Structure formats: C-alpha cells, structure tokens
Amino acid sequence: MLYRSLEVNSGSHGHLDKKVEYPSTDIRIETVTGDHLLVQNLYLPTSDKQLQAEIIRETQANFRHLKDQHPTLQLFYGGDLNHSIDDNTSSERTVRLAINELDNVSGTEDVAKWDRRISKHPTNVSYQNCRRIDRFHAPRNWRQRARCYKTYRHPVITTSHFVIILSLVLDNQSRVHVGKRRFVFPLRRILLPYANKAFRKIPTSLSINEAIFLITSEGLDYIKFMGTLRRMHPRLAAKMISDGRHISKGEYQDQATKAFFQHKRQDPTIYQKVTNAATGTEADDTLGMLEVATEYYRDLYKAPPQVPDSDLQQYLSPVTSQLNDFERATLNRPFTKEELLIAVKGMEKSAAPGADGVQLPVIEYLWESLGPILTREANNIMRTGNLPQNFKKVLITLIPKRGKEGDTDIANLRPISLTNTTLKIVSSAACRRLQKVLDKLIGPNQRGFIKGRFITHNTMEFFTMVRLLKERKDRDRPSYYQAILMADFTKAFDRISHQYINATLEKMELGTKMTGLLMSILKGQFGQIVMNNCGGDYFPLDCGTRQGNPLSPLLFNIALEPFLLHLKILEGVKLSYGDISLGQMQYHAFADDVNIYLSNLSDYQKTARCIKDFERVSNSLVSQSKSKLIGFYNGYSRKEQDILPYPQSYIGREDTQYLGIRLKGVDWSRFIKNLPFMTHKQGYRGLDTINKALGTNMFVSSKTVYKDLVQCMTAKELKKIDVSIQRMFQGIGADKLYARPKKGGFGVIELKVQLQGHRAKVLARTLGDDQSWYVKYMRAKMLHHVVKIFHQNPRANIRNSQGLDWADFLFEANGRYFENLEWTFTPNEIHYINAWKQLVKGSRITHPYTIASRARIEDVSAILSLRGIPSDSERKMLRTGIFKSQSKQRQEKKPPIMPGRFREICPEARPIKKWDKFWKALYKEEWIKRNELGAIHLFNIGSYVPQHDERPSRAAKCLLCLKEVTSDVFLQHIYNECAISQYWWNHLGFPRAMNLREMLAPEDTSFDNLRKLNWFVKIVRITYKGRRQSGNEGVTLPELSNRALRSAMRRVTPMGQ
Secondary structure, eight states, X not given: OOEEEEEEEOSSOTTSOTTSOSOEEEEEEEETTOOEEEEEEEEOOSSOHHHHHHHHHHHHHHHHHHHHHXXXXXXXXXXXXXXXXXXXXXXXXXHHHHHHHHHHXXXXXXXXXXXXXXXXXXXXXXXXXXXXXXXXXXXXXXXXXXXXXXXXXXXXXXXXXXXEEEEXXXXXXXXXXXXXXXXXXXXXXXXXXXXXXXXXXXXXXXXXXXXXXXXHHHHHHHHHHHHHHHHHOHHHXXXXXXXXXXXXXXXXXXHHHHHHHTTOOOSOOOOSOEEXXXXXXXXXXXXXXXXXXXXXXXHHTSOOOOOOHHHHHHHTTTOOOOOOHHHHHHHXXXXXXXHHHHHHHTSOTTOOOOTTOOOHHHHHHTHHHHHHHHHHHHHHHHHHOOOOHHHHEEEEEEEEOTTOTTOXXXXXXXXXXXXXXXHHHHXXXXXXXXXXXXXXXXXXXBOTTOTTOOHHHHHHHHHHHHHHHHHHHHHHOOOXXXXXXXXXXXXXXXXXBHHHHHHHHHHTTOOHHHHHHHHHHHHSOXXXXXXXXXXXXXXXXXXXOOXXXXXXXXXXXXXXXXXXXXXXXSOOEEXXXXXXXXXXXXXXXXXXXXXXXXXXXXXXXXXXXXXXXXHHHHOXXXXXXXXXXXXXXTTGGGOOOSSSOSOEEETTTOXXXXXXXXXXXXXXXXXXXXXXXXXXXXXXXXXXXXXXXXXXXXXXXXXXXXXXXXXXXXXXXXXXXXXXXXXXXXXXXXXXXXXXXXXXXXXXXXXXXXXHHHHHHHHHXXXXXXXXXXXXXXXXXXXXXXXXXXXXXXTOOTTOOTTOOTTHHHHBTTOGGGTTGGGTOOHHHHHHHHHHHHHOOOOBOOOHHHHHHSOXXXXXXXXXXXOOOOOHHHHHHHTTXXXXXXXXHHHHTSXXXXXXXXXXXOGGGOOHHHHHHHHHHHHIXXXXXXXXXXXXXXXHTTOOOSXXXXXXXXXXXXXXXXXXXXXXXXXXXIIIIOHHHHHHHHHTTOSSOOOHHHHSSOSOOOHHHHHHHHHHHHHHHHHHHHHHHHHHTTOOOOOOOHHHHHHHHHHSOSSOO
C-alpha cells in the first residue's frame, strides 16, 4: 500500500465551509515515504467566476487551518476548474489571482511548469471552450518526481473533456535538486502604485557595476516588502498586485500572444538525466548533470589551437576592404547617450536578463541616471578593450532542440546565452553601426540579418533555380554529379575561433576601436551553465559568438564571408534562359544555412578543399551525418564518390526543407490546418480581441506571405485562409475586423489584399540596380513575352527584340502585353503579374514607329543588364508606396465604423465626424495605453448588445425587469429606461443615467468615463445573457433583488470584454 487514509470528506463541500455548496471532495493521506498530503478534488461552477474565486479562497483558508494542526501538511489539488490560466480572459482575472494566492500560500504550482509540452494539451475541446481547464496543482518540491503526463479520450464515456494521467514517484530520495529561482528585478516596482516611491539615487559618477548594485538592492527590498505583505495582509497584497497588473497589461499580453503563437513557454525545463554520448558519461542528480554539461561546454568553448598568422593571412587574401575613410571614422567615433537610447528603444522589451537580473524596461525607466554611466563605460571599452566586471558573466541555459525534447544527450540541447542587458545595449548600438556598411563587406548571396536583404530572395531564387535545372536536365545533359550540398555546420555559432574573427575584422579594416570593442565582447567573458535553477562552475568562453547577443549573427556573417569568397572558384550551376546566359551560382547563405552548388567532380574536389581549409583556420566543422548531397538524377544516391563524405539522395524523393519550405513545395491545405488557431490549442480564444488581432498579423500573416512568394495560393485557398481567420473572431464582421484601429476596427490583415503588394513587388525588383541572375531571368521572360505579343507568335525568338524594351511589359497602357501569359510564364509568375496589373497603371503606348526609332541593342544579354528606367510619372507612382501594406491602404480609404441599426434608431449618432473623433480617442486608450475597453468598443460597433433590436414592432420581454417592451424601442429601454439599468447607472458613480445617444461614440472620452461605461455595458450584457440562458433551460426567472444587482457588479470587472 502506497499510502494510508487519515481523513476522508466527500459531498458538496469536503473541507470547505457549508456556505459554499459546490461539488468537492478531499482526502488527507500519508504516503509510505512520509509525505503528509491533502488531496483536494474540485469541480468549479462554469460561468460564475466570482464564486470560483470564493471557493478557491475557502480552500486556502481551510488549508491554512489544517496546516496549523499538521505543520508538515502539503496540498495537491485539481479537477475541472472551469477556467484557464494560460490566457488573459479578463472575466477570469479574479479567479486567476485567487489561484496564484493559493499557490503562494500552499507552495503549489501548475504541473504545466514541469514540462513545456503540457500546455499544448487542451483538456476540453468543445467548440466554445478549447482550453486547458482541467488541471493539477502539485507541491513545488515534487517537480523532480514527475515522470509522465498524458491526456486521452475515454473510449466509452462521451464527453468533451480528456482524461488526465500524471505519474509521480514517491521516492523522496530523488537526487534531482531544484534550486530557488534566480533574482530577476520585479517589474512591478517601476509600475503604479509602487513607482510613486522614489528609487535610490544613482549618481552619474558611479561605475556601471556600482549602479547595477543599487538597482538590484532596490529590487530585493521590494521582494522582501511584498513577501511580508503576503504573509500579513494577503488580500491587500493581491489587490496591489492586481492593480499593478492592470497597468502593465499591454506588455504582459504581448508576451502571452507571442508565447501562444510560437508555442513557447518561459518556464525552464527540469532535467532528470543528462548524458554525453561522445564520452559515455551520464548523471541523474543535479550536481552531476551540471558537471556533465559544464565539462561539455568547457571543452566546446575552449580556445582552439593557434593558427600561424601567415596561414591566416593567406586564407584571408580574397578579402579586401571596401570602406572609405568617412565610413571607418563613423564606425570608430565615441558613443553618445542619444545613440544608446535609440538602441534601447529598438530592443525586445521582454528578453530575459543576464546574471544581474536587470531587464530592459528597468534600464529605460532609469535612463536619465544610467544613460551617462553606460555611455562612459561603452567608450571606455572602445578605448581600452577591457570589459567591466558586470559585463563578463554570461548565464547559459539549455533548451531541447526541436524534435529532440525527450533526448538526454547534451549535444542535443541548445545553449542560450543570457548576457546582461547593459552589454546588450552597447552591442545593439555597435550592431546598428555595422549594418550601415555590411553591403560593402558581405557578398550579395549572403542575406541573413542584413538590412535590405531578405530571406525571400534566397527562397525564391533557390526554388526557381531547382525548377530550371530539372527542366533543362534532359536538354543540357549536365554531369551526373551535378548536385546541391546542403552544408550543416556543427555548433556553428559556438565553435568559431576568436583568433580567426579578429584576423577577419582587421583584414576588413573596420578600425582599431571598433575591432577592439567587438573582440572584447567576444573574448572577455565567462559562462556558467544553469540547470534546475542551479549554477555550475564558471569557465572561459574562448571561442564562439554568444547566441542571444545582438552582435552574434553579424559577427558570424563576417566570419563566414571569406569561406564564401573561396567558393567562387567553383564552376557551380550555370543558369540561362534559352541560350542566353544569366550567370552562375556557387552558393546561397542565410546565417548558418549554406547551400553549395556543384557542377561536377572537379567542383567536389574544390569544395572539399575549401571546407577543409575553413575548418582548419576557423575551428568550424561541417557535419558528415547532417549535411546532404542532393542530385538531379534518379540514380544519384547510388553514385559512388569518395570526395565529399556526405549522404546522397535524389531530389525527386528528398523531403528535406530549405529555410522552412519543403523541397516538394508548400502544402497549403496542411498549412491552413496546422495554423495555431486551427489546431485547437488552448488559449487562443481567451486572448482579448486586440491581442488576438496583433498575434494573427505577427505570426500567421507573416508566415503566409513568406511561403506564398515561393508558391502562390490560388484564389480559393486565399479565401479559405481569410475565412478561417474570420471565424476566430466570433461576433465581429469582416468589415470591422479589417478596418483600421483608428477607425473602430481591429486592423487584421486581409491576406487576399495584402499579398497583392508582396507579389507585385517581385516585379518591381527588376527596375533597380540588382544584377542577380534571378532579376535577369525575370527581365528575359518579360522581354520574350513582349517579342511574342509584338509578333503574335508564341514561338518567336527572344533575339528578335530589336528596339523592344522589357520594361514596356510592366508599363504598357493598353494591357496588350498581359495577354496570353501562359505562353511564357509559370503559374506562380502569372500571380505576380496579375498583382502588378491591379496596382500599377500603365502609361506607355508601344507603336511600331516608336520602336523603330529606338537605338537597337543586338546583344540580348546587354539588354537584360540594363535597369528599367521609368518615366517621371511612373517613378512618382512607384514612390507612393503602392506595394506596401495593401490591406492597410485599402482600409485607410474607408470611413470609420458606424453601427447601422444604432444609427437608425438614434439619429443623433449619425454624423461621421462624431465617430471619427471617438475612435481616435479610443485608439489611444486601447492601443497606445493598452487599457482594456473591449466591451465599450464592441458595443459601439453594434456587436455587444444583449439582444439585437428586431425591426418588426412586436412585443418582447426585458429579462432584467421582466416587463413587456415593443422591440422597436427595446435597446433604448434596456440601456436607458429599465429600472435595473437605472440601479447600475446610479451605483457605478454616474451623476445620471446616460441615454443611448450619449453612450454611442461618447463625447467624454476620459479614461474614468470610458472605464465606468465599459463596466456598465459588461454588467448589462453578462447579466442578461445569464438570465436568458436560465430561461432557455426552463427556469422561472425571479425578480432581481438589490443583493443580486450588487453581486452582479462584484462579479464583473470594469475592464475587458
């Protein structure tokens, strides 16, 4: 027997007081290992969130009472809790606070914190409630005991709920120790009401180390104060925390939105076992796991053998500096306080802090004091090359690689470096300077993290190139060894040699001070592995760039460039249009994703030599198991060669991806199905409407645009994805969903409109100075089509183009060149052209006499190298931003949202200026200040009324006061004339009841008035909705007493929807 029962309670209350009549059972047990546990099973009411909170508070009070009698007692509770803590549903804020307080008092936590995958399991998949509402909360010190969590549908019982199984081991001798969470500055200290208390004074004469010490001391004082307040006055503490959360709601919801859409959780993984397959070592206790991890990374980050300077210089000989004296002087000038502040404003606010625990919002809040100190320290580093002590410590946390969540091998964990925020600010400022000169330092086919270069250029070029090579394979009969090497660099960012980076920076002649700054950030730091909230020994970081530091990607780009320059000796793949040469490609690079294009065995030998030389001088390593050779002939996988030791496969059967897109193309049906809001994950429906809209634009629309440029969606697929998005915003019509926020809408991107700009921009790229093969390819196709149309012959030769201009295709006024597009273009390219037709108005008339008068260029290749020269009117049109934010541009032209039926029954609400002014004022409150006023917003677009006013003049009953009211005046009655509404108007602090005219686009847009009005609208709707539901279930509705009216006010929070 694993435990013995000490006391059992069952029925409607268990250990709860009799006044709370709701199903609950509990049992107090003692396990064989001596754990004394109260196991509490709760079934909370479905809609009454206030009652949910009361039950949780009663649970807390009674647990405390039992704890006084049994000091070793621990709590384990759960059940059907009928609310989620994974989202920000405003109506559930009170119960979430009650849960938080119970967890603080009892030392429990949601078991989802033990395993990041748990939060992906909704436990109720009804259409209305796809959330994780069934949960376990267990003692925090049991985290290391968790072994298995799973959900499943019962094969016999019909229910929308899943069965949850949590397996724990009772062995209290577990060797896994979970330490206390490290110090992180409490952000509530800089929010109201706490911000009214002045900070310790930070003199500008202090060093950055001394200033950070004062800041952390202030944070520790706040933590101590709140700890005392929670013990002495828990309800007051909960109220203060609630007020603080309201102020910081915007940033908190932004993080929640990102966490949902990216399927990430901030809670750390608790490691039970770590192995090192390379050395055969393993550990299952925290200290041992730290030793295994520390030794692995100490070895990884140790300085590689020194390379003779002569060898480095010889290897870097292809590198030449392209910077002029002014650019070099700009890179090396001293930093200013204003420059660092620009860097602060552009950084991610929610990024995890470094070892000192101070986040970016704290630095920004104290900038007037910290700015001069940090500026002085930054210039000291640039001048001396020495880091202050506060900059040297780097925490290294480990997260499982995608698809390797259950793997214990240390090699399959990804290191994330947590650098102190102050150093990241300096790094970000240096990064901004480097961005201005990278075009001169980095070749055009390396595009990762460089301003003005886009990942879509890589993907579009790659997939077009693959298609061309497949089409011309039989005609051109290239070598059977023609292939793509997808090179996978092992620990690419972690292995790169500091000696090599320093030599490369000097060869590029960035300047002594800038080079010194960059190298001091790389070389002067020490790392500490953090696992299970425990830290290992510090060790020097003598190679690699720090993932998490803003400079890391750019330094890797710079380090990779000499290797790419060496690849230019390859024959590569030759690209042509017909018999017209477009150029050749030797490589594509995006960060550490490097494709090398091989023509024959000679290229194999050259590539092998390039890789060997790069590995020797830079300490990089190309993985022999993860890199791939992909050939274009069916039998390529069987073609033997002993030059490049990588797995070989045939492209027709290869299912790998390039930059997130499968080689077989985009499966749009699957993509739509797998969108976060289509996979029934928990939390999405709980986000407020504004954050739901922001998240959709950020993470859904951006991915759609990226993939669409490689494989354009059909009109049917576009409609399907737009409809899928609309369905997630129940009760809000498409016109209101797409309308701009300043016009009363939510600014969701309408993809069928937005994509037109992105598609058309592909053709606009041909008008610039870009001389890439892809641009020449598109110019060749446009020129060839012009020739075909001009001669009315689909087989016309492109060389019959004397006098014709490829740019005429884009600007011809009569649209004649847009006929018979299938003669020349692929379906994808036709989508680009159709988008161009919609956005660009043609102005050219191409007459035979005009063409005959033009200077003739016989060499077609020369024609394709010429940039398009738009006329003044064409250039003016292109500069108006016609390709940018098409959805936004279309909506900006429309009038503000004005609810039709409301304006019919209330003529005073008809003026458009009234609505225009109101929506702009509400925009500042909702979108800028991030105050949740969703109810008043939805009310003013006509979709948040308790019952829609039907036009036929028939009798209807008001479910609040139970009087008969004709439907044509129903809305006026329920908001203005109903005795119940009058009660709420009076008790919410309004001097008098507002009439419908005053409620619609109200003149008084002060926060206090909007907040109270939001509260009133919520109370009416929620109360009415509840009584209608009771009536539909056959319950005779009683008259609402004053007690019930007060209770309705208490149950509804003023903010939210």
